[in-house]
Each structure stands twice: as C-alpha cells, then as structure tokens.
Amino acid sequence: MSPVTAEPHPKNNRKFNKKMRLVMKEQDKGKKKGSLLKIKVEHFNFFYDTTRALKDIEMQIYANTVVGIIGPSGCGKSTFLRCFNRMNDIIRNVRYQGEIYIDDRNIFDKSVDVVDLRRNVGMVFQKSNPFPKSIFENVAYGLKINGVRDKDFITQKVEKSLKDAVIWDEVKDRLHKSAFALSGGQQQRLCIARALAIEPEVLLLDEPASALDPIATSKIEELIHELKKKYTIIIVTHNMQQAARVSDYTAFIMLGELIEYEETNKIFTNPSKKITEDYVTGRFG
Amino acid sequence: MKKNKIQEILGFNILRLCTGFVLLFLIIIFWDIATKGIGSVNWEFLTAAPSKGMTEGGIFPAIVGTFLVTVITAVLAIPLGMACAIYLNEYAKDGTLIRLIRMSIRNLSGVPSIVYGLFGVVLFVQLIKIDTSILAAGLTLGLMTLPWTITASEEALKSVPKSYREGSLALGATKWQTIRTNVLPYSIPGMLTGTILGLARAAGETAPILFTGAAFFLPFLPKSLSDQFMALPYHLYIMSTQHHDIARVRPLAYGTALVLVSLVFCMNFIAIVLRYKLRKVRLE
Numbered sequence: 001m002s003p004v005t006a007e008p009h010p011k012n013n014r015k016f017n018k019k020m021r022l023v024m025k026e027q028d029k030g031k032k033k034g035s036l037l038k039i040k041v042e043h044f045n046f047f048y049d050t051t052r053a054l055k056d057i058e059m060q061i062y063a064n065t066v067v068g069i070i071g072p073s074g075c076g077k078s079t080f081l082r083c084f085n086r087m088n089d090i091i092r093n094v095r096y097q098g099e100i101y102i103d104d105r106n107i108f109d110k111s112v113d114v115v116d117l118r119r120n121v122g123m124v125f126q127k128s129n130p131f132p133k134s135i136f137e138n139v140a141y142g143l144k145i146n147g148v149r150d151k152d153f154i155t156q157k158v159e160k161s162l163k164d165a166v167i168w169d170e171v172k173d174r175l176h177k178s179a180f181a182l183s184g185g186q187q188q189r190l191c192i193a194r195a196l197a198i199e200p201e202v203l204l205l206d207e208p209a210s211a212l213d214p215i216a217t218s219k220i221e222e223l224i225h226e227l228k229k230k231y232t233i234i235i236v237t238h239n240m241q242q243a244a245r246v247s248d249y250t251a252f253i254m255l256g257e258l259i260e261y262e263e264t265n266k267i268f269t270n271p272s273k274k275i276t277e278d279y280v281t282g283r284f285g
Numbered sequence: 286m287k288k289n290k291i292q293e294i295l296g297f298n299i300l301r302l303c304t305g306f307v308l309l310f311l312i313i314i315f316w317d318i319a320t321k322g323i324g325s326v327n328w329e330f331l332t333a334a335p336s337k338g339m340t341e342g343g344i345f346p347a348i349v350g351t352f353l354v355t356v357i358t359a360v361l362a363i364p365l366g367m368a369c370a371i372y373l374n375e376y377a378k379d380g381t382l383i384r385l386i387r388m389s390i391r392n393l394s395g396v397p398s399i400v401y402g403l404f405g406v407v408l409f410v411q412l413i414k415i416d417t418s419i420l421a422a423g424l425t426l427g428l429m430t431l432p433w434t435i436t437a438s439e440e441a442l443k444s445v446p447k448s449y450r451e452g453s454l455a456l457g458a459t460k461w462q463t464i465r466t467n468v469l470p471y472s473i474p475g476m477l478t479g480t481i482l483g484l485a486r487a488a489g490e491t492a493p494i495l496f497t498g499a500a501f502f503l504p505f506l507p508k509s510l511s512d513q514f515m516a517l518p519y520h521l522y523i524m525s526t527q528h529h530d531i532a533r534v535r536p537l538a539y540g541t542a543l544v545l546v547s548l549v550f551c552m553n554f555i556a557i558v559l560r561y562k563l564r565k566v567r568l569e
C-alpha cells in the first residue's frame with residue numbers, strides 16, 4: 001500500500017489510482033494480485049425448489065484475477081457459477097437468497113436488467129456449444145443481437161475476438177464455413193471468442209477443458225493467462241493441476257459449502273482445513 | 286448363447302413379417318386404385334368439368350376446390366399453430382392451466398372429423414354467418430388440423446438443443462431474440478413437415494366439408510372464397526355411393542380416387558424431403 005499513501009490525495013484521483021494499481025500489480029506479481037474489488041458474494045444461498053444447493057457463501061473476488069472453483073462433482077460448482085450471470089433464472093422453481101455484488105451493484109436488485117448483466121458477465125459452457133452457423137456468424141452473433149449494425153466494425157471485432165482467443169490463425173481461411181467442422185478444442189476457443197466479442201468484464205468458464213485433449217487443454221490454459229489482463233475470470237474445474245496452474249485464488253466447495261477460499265498457492269501447499277488437504281492431495285473426490 | 290441367437294433371428298423375422306404385412310395392404314390398395322383408375326385419368330379428365338349428369342367429363346372443379354380449401358386451411362393452421370406452439374413451449378409456465386390446455390390439444394387431435402364438421406356449421410355458418418363456402422370449410426379443416434400443427438411444432442421446438450438457447454441468452458440476447466434467431470430457424474423445417482402431413486390429411490377429409498361448403502355438383506368454378514365448391518373426397522364419395530348410376534361411373538370414381546391418393550402421396554413426399562433436408566443441415 002505504500003506507493004499509494006505516499007501521494008497527497010490518492011482517494012480523489014481516480015486516474016492516478018488506476019495507474020497505481022497497475023504499478024502495484026507489476027510489483028506484486030505472484031503476491032497480492034489486483035486490489036480492485038470486483039465481485040462480492042454475501043450470505044449467498046441458492047435453492048432448487050426446496051433443496052439448498054449453495055449454503056451461506058461468502059467470497060470476494062478482485063479484478064483481473066483468476067478464481068478457480070474446485071470440489072467433488074455435484075457439490076454445486078456449476079450452480080454457483082451460473083448465479084453470477086443469473087443463468088439459473090431460466091430454471092423453474094429456483095430461489096436466490098443473499099447478495100452478489102458486481103462493481104458494488106447487487107445483481108439480484110430489481111433495477112438490474114438481466115440482459116445487461118449477461119452482456120457484462122460472459123459465460124463459456126462445459127460442453128462447447130457453437131451455433132449451427134458459420135464461424136464468423138458465431139462470433140458476430142452477440143454483436144448483432146446487441147444492435148451493432150456497422151459491418152466494418154463487426155468484421156474488425158470478429159477478427160480481434162478470434163485473435164484474442166488464439167484461434168484466428170486456424171480459422172482465418174474458413175470464416176464462412178460451418179463452426180461444426182472445427183475440432184473440440186477449436187470449438188471451445190470459438191465459444192470463448194464469441195463471449196469476448198461483446199467485451200464482458202467478467203468471464204465465467206465451466207470446465208472449459210473437460211472434454212479436450214492435453215494439447216487443446218494447454219492452449220486454453222495459456223489463453224486464460226492472457227485473458228486475465230483484461231477480464232476477471234472465474235473458472236470451474238475438476239482438474240486439480242489445472243486449478244493450480246491457471247488460478248490466482250482457489251475456492252474449494254463441498255456439498256454446497258465454501259470450505260476454503262485462499263490464494264491458490266496456500267490451498268495447494270498449506271491449506272488450513274484438513275478436508276481441503278485431503279481433497280487436493282486426492283485422498284477422496 | 287445359441288438360444289439367444291435363435292431368439293434374435295426369430296424375433297427379427299416376426300417384426301419383418303409384420304412390416305411386410307402392413308406394406309402389403311398399402312400396395313394392394315394402391316395397385317387396385319391405380320390399375321382401375323389409370324384408364325380414366327387423362328388430360329381431359331384433369332381439366333374438364335363433369336358433364337351429362339356426372340357420367341362423363343372430368344374433375345377439374347373438384348381439384349380447384351380441394352386446392353383452395355387446403356390453402357385456407359394452411360393459412361389458418363400454420364401461423365396459429367406455430368404461435369401456439371411457441372407460446373406453450375417457450376413462454377408458458379408449467380401449471381394446471383397449461384397442462385389442461387396441452388391435454389385438450391392431445392384430445393382434440395383424436396376427435397372424429399364429423400364432429401369438426403358439425404362444429405364448423407354451428408360456429409362459422411350459423412353463428413358467424415360466413416355461409417357455406419370455401420372459407421367456412423377451410424376454417425373448419427383448419428381447426429381440425431390445428432392440434433396436429435401445434436403438436437408437431439412443439440416437437441420441432443423441443444428438438445432444438447438447450448445449449449443453443451443458453452448460449453444465446455448468455456450473450457445478452459432477450460428471450461424473443463433467442464427464439465427468433467437461434468431456435469425458429471432450426472425448427473421451422475420440422476414444423477412444416479408436421480404441418481404438411483396434417484394438411485395432407487385435411488385435404489382428404491370429407492366429413493368436415495360436408496355441411497360447411499362442399500357442393501354435390503357445380504357447373505362453374507368458384508369465383509370467390511364465399512362460394513360453394515366441389516372437392517375431390519366429396520366427389521369421390523358421391524361417385525361411389527350417391528350417384529344414380531353407380532356402375533357406370535365406377536371408372537370415373539377410380540380415377541378420382543387415384544388423383545386424390547396421388548395428391549396426398551405428393552404432399553407426404555414433400556414432407557419427407559423437408560425432413561431429410563433438415564437432418565442434413567443438422568449434421569453439417
């Protein structure tokens with residue numbers, strides 16, 4: 001915190017603050033990552049009908065960090081992830097309790113338009129789900145439904161998104177061919193490009209590499225490293241090594257409860273709970 | 286191991302026999318109609334009106350009538366059926382009322398066509414006073430086809446993977462945008478397939494048009510939708526049971542039957558082609 005306090009009026013100078021944050025991030029690489037609070041989860045419960053799938057979760061997520069969510073299957077990882085863009089709204093008879101703040105705004109507030117929320121919080125699903133359209137149309141889809149008509153802008157944006165998702169070189173010669181002809185790993189990166197095209201601030205990834213071979217997986221992991229410069233990322237994974245590789249913070253969930261949420265390093269080397277240790281060392285799960 | 290093998294061969298052949306049996310009947314019926322009807326089907330038969338107390342001439346007015354009525358049926362049943370299906374499948378919340386509506390639709394598709402005919406008379410002719418006409422008959426057939434259209438359209442909507450919808454919603458699309466751009470384009474061929482099958486059935490129905498607008502004999506073509514009309518199935522019914530000289534017009538009746546059956550086959554064929562195209566698009 002010392003560089004900030006050294007300045008006379010740091011709190012009133014937002015531009016300065018932003019700059020300092022960048023500086024700090026450079027300095028503290030690997031230690032305290034990002035200092036801007038992006039997401040805050042408070043006393044959060046989630047119910048499928050009468051079943052309580054998430055129990056009293058408390059969590060704080062900083063901007064430009066990658067948070068990994070691990071836990072045995074069925075513990076509520078996907079359910080939790082789908083709360084951040086309120087994807088669970090489309091399931092019948094579900095109920096939220098508690099708050100999730102993104103940029104200090106409660107996403108369950110009545111004034112929040114869920115369509116706007118989803119524009120801001122992108123999601124990539126476990127099973128890659130390209131639309132039966134061309135590669136170009138897949139990426140342009142989000143722009144078009146959000147009212148972008150400028151053809152040049154769309155073309156540029158599609159190219160940029162595909163480059164950001166590190167798939168441009170593989171598809172640039174067949175942009176107008178069906179997305180279904182791509183391999184699994186390519187399809188998943190296409191889905192990431194599709195999510196990036198509308199410039200969300202938060203990116204939710206639900207086991208994005210679970211169906212992929214090791215090479216495709218490592219590509220996705222590199223991509224996540226790149227993406228966190230611009231986005232705040234929450235990634236669900238059942239693969240412990242993957243969580244250790246890509247995430248700055250790791251949350252361990254069991255039976256809907258957040259058991260431990262710490263810097264990734266600590267979770268994997270020196271967890272404070274016995275059960276976390278048992279899980280990350282593979283003694284169960 | 287050996288016993289299983291024998292059982293399998295036996296079971297398989299029994300199934301094959303059943304299929305063959307059904308197919309045999311279809312072939313016999315079509316063969317019968319085709320061989321006895323082909324003699325009377327010629328250019329004149331298809332383009333001329335019946336003459337000399339329907340003992341000579343053709344069936345042109347009946348072809349035109351059936352065509353027009355089917356168009357009205359389609360105009361009512363396709364948009365309304367699709368809209369109902371979209372509402373039921375995409376918007377309606379599962380509740381007692383919706384379940385009741387669904388059940389009614391299923392039941393309606395099993396109601397005998399004569400009941401639709403009588404209902405059409407009461408509703409369109411007596412109550413709304415459209416008079417017996419192409420319009421009244423077409424609307425009656427439309428009502429009869431609706432349950433089929435709705436059910437087929439709902440099935441088509443259901444066959445669009447959930448992941449398309451979720452993917453679209455997650456990109457900030459509204460529900461209607463999602464349906465319009467990412468559900469309907471992939472379900473419309475399926476919807477049309479079911480609808481055409483329903484229309485083919487409607488085109489061959491006699492009972493619903495019997496009281497609502499079909500005429501025994503008209504010397505001229507209908508000039509507007511509020512005119513009465515001749516229709517193929519009704520003409521066939523008359524030629525084979527109501528005519529004063531049934532034995533003499535038998536070949537003409539067979540000819541009419543051949544034309545009607547061919548028409549229905551054609552429509553079903555179009556539906557099959559559509560479905561095939563749809564599958565191909567899906568797999569690409």
Ligand SMILES: Nc1ncnc2c1ncn2[C@@H]1O[C@H](COP(=O)(O)OP(=O)(O)O)[C@@H](O)[C@H]1O
Pocket residue numbers: 048053071072073074075076077078079080091
């Ligand atoms: N649509 C649903 N309706 C009811 N229960 C569900 C639904 N989806 C998931 N669940 C239940 O919620 C729990 C958490 O599921 P999920 O979040 O998918 O787990 P994970 O992603 O960690 O494997 C499981 O017990 C699951 O059976």
Ligand SMILES: [Mg+2]
Pocket residue numbers: 077078079
């Ligand atoms: Mg899951």
